[in-house]
Amino acid sequence: MEIVDTEKEKREIIQRYRKLLRLAKPILKDDDAKVIKKAFNTSLRAHEGMRRRSGEPYVYHPLAVAQIAAEEIGLGTTSIVAALLHDVVEDTDIHIEEIERDFGHKVAQIIDGLTKISGVFDYGTSQQAENFRKMILTLSDDVRVILIKLADRLHNMRTLDSMPREKQLKIASETIYLYAPLAHRLGLYVIKSELEDLYLKYTDRETYDFIAEKIKETKAARDKFIKDFISPIERELKKANLDFVVKGRPKSIFSIWNKMKKQNIPFEEVYDLFAIRIIVDTSLENEKTACWKVYSIVTDFYKPNPDRLRDWISTPKTNGYESLHTTVMSKSGQWVEVQIRTTRMDEIAEKGYAAHWKYKEHSGAGQSGLERWITKVRELIEQADSSALEFVDDFRQNLFNEEVFVFTPKGELKILPYGATTLDFAFEIHSQIGMHCLGAKVNQKLVPLSYILKNGDQIEILTSSKQRPSEDWLKFVVSSKARTRIKDSLKEEKKKIAAEGKDIVIRKLSQLKMDLNNENLNQLLIHFNIKTPLELYYNVAKGTIDPKDIKKFTEVKELKKQEKKEQTESRTIIQEPSRKVGGTDSNMLLIGDNMDKIDYKLAKCCNPIPGDDVFGFVTVNEGIKIHRTNCPNAIELMSNYGYRVVKAKWTSQKELAFLAGLKITGVDRVGIINDITKVISTELKVNIRSITIDTNDGMFEGNIMLFVHDTKHLDKLIMKLAKVGDVINVRRIDSAN
Numbered sequence: 001m002e003i004v005d006t007e008k009e010k011r012e013i014i015q016r017y018r019k020l021l022r023l024a025k026p027i028l029k030d031d032d033a034k035v036i037k038k039a040f041n042t043s044l045r046a047h048e049g050m051r052r053r054s055g056e057p058y059v060y061h062p063l064a065v066a067q068i069a070a071e072e073i074g075l076g077t078t079s080i081v082a083a084l085l086h087d088v089v090e091d092t093d094i095h096i097e098e099i100e101r102d103f104g105h106k107v108a109q110i111i112d113g114l115t116k117i118s119g120v121f122d123y124g125t126s127q128q129a130e131n132f133r134k135m136i137l138t139l140s141d142d143v144r145v146i147l148i149k150l151a152d153r154l155h156n157m158r159t160l161d162s163m164p165r166e167k168q169l170k171i172a173s174e175t176i177y178l179y180a181p182l183a184h185r186l187g188l189y190v191i192k193s194e195l196e197d198l199y200l201k202y203t204d205r206e207t208y209d210f211i212a213e214k215i216k217e218t219k220a221a222r223d224k225f226i227k228d229f230i231s232p233i234e235r236e237l238k239k240a241n242l243d244f245v246v247k248g249r250p251k252s253i254f255s256i257w258n259k260m261k262k263q264n265i266p267f268e269e270v271y272d273l274f275a276i277r278i279i280v281d282t283s284l285e286n287e288k289t290a291c292w293k294v295y296s297i298v299t300d301f302y303k304p305n306p307d308r309l310r311d312w313i314s315t316p317k318t319n320g321y322e323s324l325h326t327t328v329m330s331k332s333g334q335w336v337e338v339q340i341r342t343t344r345m346d347e348i349a350e351k352g353y354a355a356h357w358k359y360k361e362h363s364g365a366g367q368s369g370l371e372r373w374i375t376k377v378r379e380l381i382e383q384a385d386s387s388a389l390e391f392v393d394d395f396r397q398n399l400f401n402e403e404v405f406v407f408t409p410k411g412e413l414k415i416l417p418y419g420a421t422t423l424d425f426a427f428e429i430h431s432q433i434g435m436h437c438l439g440a441k442v443n444q445k446l447v448p449l450s451y452i453l454k455n456g457d458q459i460e461i462l463t464s465s466k467q468r469p470s471e472d473w474l475k476f477v478v479s480s481k482a483r484t485r486i487k488d489s490l491k492e493e494k495k496k497i498a499a500e501g502k503d504i505v506i507r508k509l510s511q512l513k514m515d516l517n518n519e520n521l522n523q524l525l526i527h528f529n530i531k532t533p534l535e536l537y538y539n540v541a542k543g544t545i546d547p548k549d550i551k552k553f554t555e556v557k558e559l560k561k562q563e564k565k566e567q568t569e570s571r572t573i574i575q576e577p578s579r580k581v582g583g584t585d586s587n588m589l590l591i592g593d594n595m596d597k598i599d600y601k602l603a604k605c606c607n608p609i610p611g612d613d614v615f616g617f618v619t620v621n622e623g624i625k626i627h628r629t630n631c632p633n634a635i636e637l638m639s640n641y642g643y644r645v646v647k648a649k650w651t652s653q654k655e656l657a658f659l660a661g662l663k664i665t666g667v668d669r670v671g672i673i674n675d676i677t678k679v680i681s682t683e684l685k686v687n688i689r690s691i692t693i694d695t696n697d698g699m700f701e702g703n704i705m706l707f708v709h710d711t712k713h714l715d716k717l718i719m720k721l722a723k724v725g726d727v728i729n730v731r732r733i734d735s736a737n
């Protein structure tokens with residue numbers, strides 16, 4: 001054990017505390033400093049002797065969270081006090097009543113909120129979802145609870161290094177699943193980007209390092225480009241007597257990675273690696289004029305792309321974001337995004353909500369977008385009759401969406417998520433109008449329910465009392481409100497139909513002199529391979545299951561047992577070839593805390609091979625499944641079922657082969673497929689399992705599933721294939737479909 005210099009540590013604690021006070025100074029009033037000091041002392045005493053996993057004194061954590069709250073989010077004294085005390089009630093002997101007595105009702109309420117939404121993550125799926133739901137509920141009580149929670153999460157992500165691997169994966173996944181979208185929705189762009197980058201760092205270190213290195217390498221060239229681009233504009237701006245600064249920061253590592261992945265392009269081809277930001281300092285009355293003045297100067301020098309003009313000044317985004325965006329053609333033939341805004345707008349863009357508050361008193365504008373959003377969240381929570389898990393899912397979907405602005409026949413503005421249809425609009429007006437919506441007139445023209453709304457559309461909904469929600473409707477609504485309402489209504493409908501089905505089942509069973517008891521019901525479910533009784537009754541009522549077959553059920557009851565046995569056997573047989581060739585030798589992986597050699601299967605969604613960063617996932621029926629940490633399903637598995645994740649590591653490999661997928665694109669010419677397969681099977685002696693080729697307008701795209709030893713082997717193959725003439729791109733894919 002390391003020997004701790006307690007004197008040195010004490011000095012360090014005091015230093016960190018002083019730094020916090022210094023940062024908070026501009027906002028301190030009256031006795032604020034005293035209250036913060038009291039909170040610091042309480043926290044220090046309560047956490048005395050406790051250490052973080054890294055070995056540091058625990059109090060570093062609340063101090064850091066308070067500092068993030070003050071410095072990076074711009075929160076005030078109440079939040080700083082709450083942040084300092086945020087883990088006290090949960091982790092120490094201090095009761096919430098004492099906090100209330102010493103620090104007042106508001107602080108106690110925030111800490112109570114924080115305590116309630118923490119710590120439940122480890123148990124089960126529904127509990128965890130319930131926990132998320134609780135967290136979102138607190139939004140409508142006091143947004144500061146969420147903001148401090150975000151500060152807490154940010155510090156935990158920054159110090160994730162000292163956590164064991166499976167915890168890192170779980171915490172990182174939760175972060176990308178819920179916290180980053182929340183930060184985005186609250187307009188905390190800087191924090192959102194950092195959370196996303198840290199997620200990538202801890203789940204896919206190689207990619208993270210690769211992109212970070214590329215950004216560094218290209219910095220000099222980028223700086224020069226920005227300088228050349230901006231210099232004529234700068235002269236004109238000065239002539240116009242504008243007070244301004246220019247920034248040219250690259251995009252976050254995570255968003256570059258997303259671009260590369262989505263468009264399947266290398267780093268070099270991400271054209272909007274950075275945006276140029278021109279920030280003007282001007283009085284509130286002159287903001288709009290000043291921004292458009294800058295726009296006019298920029299477009300005097302560079303031609304704008306008319307499709308890419310975004311005016312978030314006249315209509316701010318619902319999270320409060322205001323800015324003028326244009327994309328212009330530079331002299332070197334490269335499109336460049338230019339963002340124009342004022343100092344005030346920039347602060348809101350970076351710090352979001354809190355900064356927004358600071359300016360709110362001046363603006364005098366009515367209910368801001370963010371407040372409108374919080375009202376909407378509250379409505380959603382109050383209405384939702386769905387399970388917690390569904391709720392969180394629907395809610396998440398809404399987090400990422402941008403908005404579309406449309407109008408009612410009377411000209412009232414409604415803001416809906418991007419991609420919303422007439423049906424979403426109908427539900428937005430009123431649930432009853434949604435339920436009976438038949439179609440709509442958009443800008444006087446008749447359109448169907450599924451019509452996707454465009455900015456500025458004016459919509460008149462047509463209803464019919466005979467109309468009812470159907471399963472299809474779920475395919476074209478995007479708003480949580482509409483989804484929830486439709487699902488609820490379908491469930492009701494289904495229950496009604498199922499009730500009829502249940503009667504039929506009971507009747508049939510009684511003809512066979514049997515009761516509808518649990519045992520029989522279970523066997524019926526197994527017999528028809530159906531998950532829930534509701535589903536069974538529903539299918540019977542609908543006729544998808546012939547009531548006559550229920551009669552047969554007793555006859556096959558015995559047979560079924562045998563059949564089941566055979567089925568499991570045949571399943572292993574199917575697995576066999578890939579076992580032999582693919583060799584899921586249980587010695588290949590070490591699993592769990594003790595790194596045992598346990599039996600496992602490789603997940604088909606991402607086909608891991610030795611060398612990949614992997615984790616184990618305990619499934620209900622199929623033992624442990626191994627996924628890649630960058631598997632498309634990983635985030636959901638780890639954030640929702642974190643308690644089922646076990647760590648897994650490859651051991652030294654034998655000469656075994658594993659299934660992996662490649663996507664090859666290139667120019668279609670005679671003999672190219674032959675060239676490719678020759679490299680694969682003749683030169684590298686790799687076995688191909690399947691190959692599908694699509695050609696289109698002189699281009700071809702091939703998906704090849706093949707057996708390789710490990711990532712090194714695969715990388716070598718990718719390199720060789722990339723060198724085949726007319727091949728443009730080769731990359732690994734998760735699975736064949």
Ligand code: MN
Pocket residue numbers: 061086087152
């Ligand atoms: Mn904490």
